[in-house]
Amino acid sequence: MKNRTGLQMSPVQSKEMLETVEGIEGLPNPPEGTGTAMAEMRLEYINEADPLGTVPAPASAKGMVKTGAKMLTGNRPQVFMDKLAERCAFERGGTRLYDGLLTKFRARHDGGTAKPRKGNATEAISQTRLVEIRDQEMQHFQLLADCIEQMGGDPTAQTPSADTVGVQTMGLIQTISDPRTTLTQSLHAALAAELIDVAGWELLAELADGMGQKEMAKRFREALQHENEHLRSIRSWYESSVLQESGSAARAKA
Numbered sequence: 571m572k573n574r575t576g577l578q579m580s581p582v583q584s585k586e587m588l589e590t591v592e593g594i595e596g597l598p599n600p601p602e603g604t605g606t607a608m609a610e611m612r613l614e615y616i617n618e619a620d621p622l623g624t625v626p627a628p629a630s631a632k633g634m635v636k637t638g639a640k641m642l643t644g645n646r647p648q649v650f651m652d653k654l655a656e657r658c659a660f661e662r663g664g665t666r667l668y669d670g671l672l673t674k675f676r677a678r679h680d681g682g683t684a685k686p687r688k689g690n691a692t693e694a695i696s697q698t699r700l701v702e703i704r705d706q707e708m709q710h711f712q713l714l715a716d717c718i719e720q721m722g723g724d725p726t727a728q729t730p731s732a733d734t735v736g737v738q739t740m741g742l743i744q745t746i747s748d749p750r751t752t753l754t755q756s757l758h759a760a761l762a763a764e765l766i767d768v769a770g771w772e773l774l775a776e777l778a779d780g781m782g783q784k785e786m787a788k789r790f791r792e793a794l795q796h797e798n799e800h801l802r803s804i805r806s807w808y809e810s811s812v813l814q815e816s817g818s819a820a821r822a823k824a
Contacts, residue, residue, distance in 0.1 A: 656731035668704035
């Protein structure tokens with residue numbers, strides 16, 4: 571399949587097209603300016619928009635008591651609950667992401683390593699390691715669901731930050747699920763997810779410390795260690811794959 575995008579692929583026809591457009595009577599000219607009018611309209615929409623959502627009240631009386639006590643000390647447990655729900659949603663999405671990556675790997679592999687294909691030069695990607703990462707993502711989701719319940723919340727409730735990451739991860743999952751994308755392109759999506767994940771766990775551990783949840787903070791840092799290991803694996807596979815596709819890896823070995 572040839573890529574025929576870009577005006578330079580057909581300079582004669584592109585010139586004719588532009589001349590035709592310019593010659594149509596009554597066709598409005600593009601608006602002039604710096605985009606100020608568009609920015610002002612967007613600002614108006616932003617000012618009039620409702621919030622994305624709210625953090626639900628604790629689902630239990632015990633949770634309400636804990637929340638009230640924390641607020642008396644000046645803390646805002648709603649923020650902590652929102653971020654717990656955010657990571658919970660992200661880890662749930664991460665599990666689906668690695669389910670898709672495993673499917674993409676199995677479609678390309680032979681005998682335990684990825685089968686090199688045009689536009690998909692990958693090797694030494696371990697299916698066992700992919701399964702391990704996927705399972706740890708699920709364990710992290712279960713950990714967060716337990717912590718939300720421990721705080722008196724409902725892990726199935728949708729908070730503003732959980733809603734936001736759901737939209738964000740949708741594009742990453744769609745990239746991996748697309749049958750046209752290569753394993754290398756799918757690894758790039760996984761790399762983006764892991765970079766976000768590491769930053770999210772770092773912040774969540776700090777929030778837990780600030781809320782006096784020392785045991786949670788300890789468990790979150792254990793999860794962070796897993797995520798850093800995930801990041802190293804995915805980064806290594808992705809970089810090796812791109813270098814191999816470019817021929818740089820072969821020249822380096824020579």
